Amino acid sequence: MNHNADIIGRRTFLQRPGISLGSMALGSLFARSGLSMEPDLKSTSKGILNPLHFQPKAKRIIWLYMAGGMTHLETFDHKPKLAEMHGQPMPESVTKGQQIAQLQGQKLNCFAPQHAFKQWGQSGQSISEIWPNLASKCADDMCIVRSLHTDAINHDPAHTFMNTGSMINGRPAMGSWLLYGLGAESENLPGFVVMVSTGKYGQKQPIAARQWHSGFLPGQYQGVEFRGTGDPVLYVGNPKGVSTSQQREVVDAIQSLNGLAEKRLDDPEIATRIRQYELAFRMQSSVPELMDVAEEPQHVFDLYGTKGGDGSFASNCLLARRLAERGVRFIQLYHRDWDHHGAVKDHSAGTAKEVDQGVAALITDLKQRDMLKDTIIVFGSEFGRTPMAQGDGRDHHLAGFTMWFAGGGFKPGFSYGATDEFGYHAVDNVVSVHDIHATLLHQLGIDYQRFSFKFQGLDSRLTGVEPCRVVNELLM
Numbered sequence: 001m002n003h004n005a006d007i008i009g010r011r012t013f014l015q016r017p018g019i020s021l022g023s024m025a026l027g028s029l030f031a032r033s034g035l036s037m038e039p040d041l042k043s044t045s046k047g048i049l050n051p052l053h054f055q056p057k058a059k060r061i062i063w064l065y066m067a068g069g070m071t072h073l074e075t076f077d078h079k080p081k082l083a084e085m086h087g088q089p090m091p092e093s094v095t096k097g098q099q100i101a102q103l104q105g106q107k108l109n110c111f112a113p114q115h116a117f118k119q120w121g122q123s124g125q126s127i128s129e130i131w132p133n134l135a136s137k138c139a140d141d142m143c144i145v146r147s148l149h150t151d152a153i154n155h156d157p158a159h160t161f162m163n164t165g166s167m168i169n170g171r172p173a174m175g176s177w178l179l180y181g182l183g184a185e186s187e188n189l190p191g192f193v194v195m196v197s198t199g200k201y202g203q204k205q206p207i208a209a210r211q212w213h214s215g216f217l218p219g220q221y222q223g224v225e226f227r228g229t230g231d232p233v234l235y236v237g238n239p240k241g242v243s244t245s246q247q248r249e250v251v252d253a254i255q256s257l258n259g260l261a262e263k264r265l266d267d268p269e270i271a272t273r274i275r276q277y278e279l280a281f282r283m284q285s286s287v288p289e290l291m292d293v294a295e296e297p298q299h300v301f302d303l304y305g306t307k308g309g310d311g312s313f314a315s316n317c318l319l320a321r322r323l324a325e326r327g328v329r330f331i332q333l334y335h336r337d338w339d340h341h342g343a344v345k346d347h348s349a350g351t352a353k354e355v356d357q358g359v360a361a362l363i364t365d366l367k368q369r370d371m372l373k374d375t376i377i378v379f380g381s382e383f384g385r386t387p388m389a390q391g392d393g394r395d396h397h398l399a400g401f402t403m404w405f406a407g408g409g410f411k412p413g414f415s416y417g418a419t420d421e422f423g424y425h426a427v428d429n430v431v432s433v434h435d436i437h438a439t440l441l442h443q444l445g446i447d448y449q450r451f452s453f454k455f456q457g458l459d460s461r462l463t464g465v466e467p468c469r470v471v472n473e474l475l476m
Contacts (some may be wrong), residue, residue, distance in 0.1 A: 049182060057408055073384075077419060090422065150433050190224040321371075377445060
């Protein structure tokens with residue numbers, strides 16, 4: 001009875017102050033490592049890998065996630081043969097026995113690429129004309145991989161597979177794995193931040209919060225979503241009439257109660273809460289400073305094409321650079337407009353326009369600040385689109401698609417792999433999603449084969465148990 005009364009009393013105390021910092025901290029389990037009751041708040045949080053397996057080439061990842069399945073055939077994978085056969089039946093030898101999403105039982109006719117391609121930069125990268133800023137300014141920074149394949153043909157499991165290495169819900173996101181292994185660099189911000197933007201083209205792809213969940217890792221490694229407009233994190237400001245010193249008193253009291261509960265229950269999630277309350281308190285000053293872009297010079301606003309704070313992809317790219325400067329380990333920007341089952345010509349051009357200036361500005365900005373060398377930019381979708389027509393659009397496609405990388409030790413101005421002449425199958429230097437995960441971990445100093453977490457009696461890994469490899473051909 002006394003035990004239950006103690007727990008109820010603590011919960012009652014948390015509810016009575018009417019100050020929302022507690023709910024913010026519990027709802028947003030920010031990335032800090034360590035499970036001791038007394039957190040070391042004077043030093044940067046450390047991960048479990050100390051020392052690292054390799055000398056790292058990068059410190060952080062900014063993943064530009066084009067949600068919905070970006071069409072590779074209108075963007076980065078030029079297919080003249082597909083254009084020649086426009087309107088003709090797709091050869092059965094290409095499609096027989098293949099997994100198809102919504103085109104099952106329908107006539108499979110070739111659908112020509114809807115935009116022209118050009119050679120860009122000194123490297124001569126083949127890129128569609130719908131990327132005027134990216135192609136003209138950054139072609140020689142890009143490492144384009146045109147031979148990806150994935151295991152999932154529908155959006156949600158494909159997102160889950162790309163983010164966690166498994167189609168099973170409940171696995172940790174890659175950002176959570178990195179925090180578990182490497183720890184956080186920032187004392188005042190989460191180590192794993194997610195932002196979502198939406199434009200006006202294509203079907204709006206829903207993005208579930210489980211895509212940045214910590215899964216079976218401790219809750220402190222979970223990603224935190226920042227909103228692009230208004231308060232980036234709910235309840236980040238003090239309630240009216242509550243001063244910082246009063247808020248400090250409340251946090252200290254909650255910390256003491258949590259410490260007593262941790263001693264009694266030995267629950268690692270209580271230790272997480274102890275750290276997260278302190279981080280949440282610090283965020284009340286660090287987050288407003290982060291979001292206040294007024295200090296940025298006019299030439300930066302001109303570069304990104306935004307004044308910030310408007311929730312656009314470009315605005316989120318500017319915030320991503322500011323987050324990277326402040327030590328955030330893993331930053332993921334979703335843009336939800338790439339699901340083009342119809343009107344793929346207009347919608348791919350429109351969606352690319354929503355993204356083009358922001359991504360080019362981010363690469364340029366990082367280069368100017370000498371940060372691209374230790375920042376990996378990842379750009380891609382959960383899968384590609386079919387070379388067969390779905391009316392005037394394209395269906396989901398898993399057998400071949402494109403991603404590209406920049407910075408962090410990836411070869412600049414380099415193309416790797418290929419799909420067949422129709423853009424259907426990855427056929428040359430084929431790369432899996434697990435290969436990408438292994439390669440990214442390698443660049444951050446982690447051997448994917450030695451990086452695991454004991455779960456349900458098994459040593460679980462981001463890269464799973466099937467064979468994969470570090471794609472050394474992509475690396476300098």
